[in-house]
Amino acid sequence: MTAPLRLGTRGSALAMAQSGQVAAALTEATGRQVELVEVVTAGDRSSAPVHRLGVGVFVSALRDALTARTIDLAVHSYKDLPTAAAPGLHVAAVPPRQDPRDALVARGGRTLAELPPGAVVGTGALRRIAQLHALGLQLEVTPIRGNVDTRLARVLGPDADLDAVVLARAGLARLDRADVITETLDPMLMLPAPAQGALAVECRADDTDLVELLAVLDHAPSRAAVIAERALLATLEAGCSAPVAAYAELAEGDAGDEIYLRGAVISPDGTRDLRLSRTGTPADAAEIGKALAAELLELGADSILGHEGNAGPGTQQFGSTE
């Protein structure tokens, strides 16, 4: 008999849900038993804002456990993975992506447009803070942290102190809480984070039997979208907490499959807002992402992101077009 595969997971409800879903899909597709092994990460122990904890804080403990061979595979929210490759590890599958859009959960069933000036909206992500400000709705944006239930309680609980929160739709859906969403935000207004809604199933690169086994979970269009979005992020030298958004949509065009990538870099106060798009074929996903990032850099993305150096001649302050 083959030993069960050890799937390392964080203990949060969201991590347990997505790990459980991948474990079930793997058993269903291969007949292999999968056991969940809880791993505590630095991100779970701290209550500091994510953009202060730094990139990959939820990820490194899982990767350490993979390298130490105490687990065989790990399931990450792909948007939490640093763009730098992890030596000795391999993303063996990108399962079918969930709806990548952000969602508003507001008191009184309100939509964004129905929130009055001065309404207090909670979110921790700079990307969301920046885009909320860029809407020009005079919303007051306040940083929040904590797991999904904690955030929802700030709007829906007995001690609610916020008018609304913005969360990833995918996280709510995986927890079966999509019913509380009052508006799924149009990417025209709120472009999602690179790889939002996608999972990465990671194992050791030298575990070739497992690499092969996990390939049954891979969904090529989801992988292509993630490659394009993360190539943009990597080229901008930005991390998962930077005010960078990217969303690749795949569609069947006249000449075969097409990828339509949108990217945005927005200053946290919303006054500078660069948005561009580019199309190509899924086979060129990485090149499309790089090229779109290069265009954003030409328009001054660097100065919004606060990078020093390699400022090309096109790098001046670039105001919002409003």
Ligand SMILES: NCc1[nH]cc(CCC(=O)O)c1CC(=O)O
């Ligand atoms: N920032 C934390 C995080 N990382 C992954 C998700 C769930 C959505 C996903 O898998 O992309 C969330 C919660 C959120 O952004 O609301």
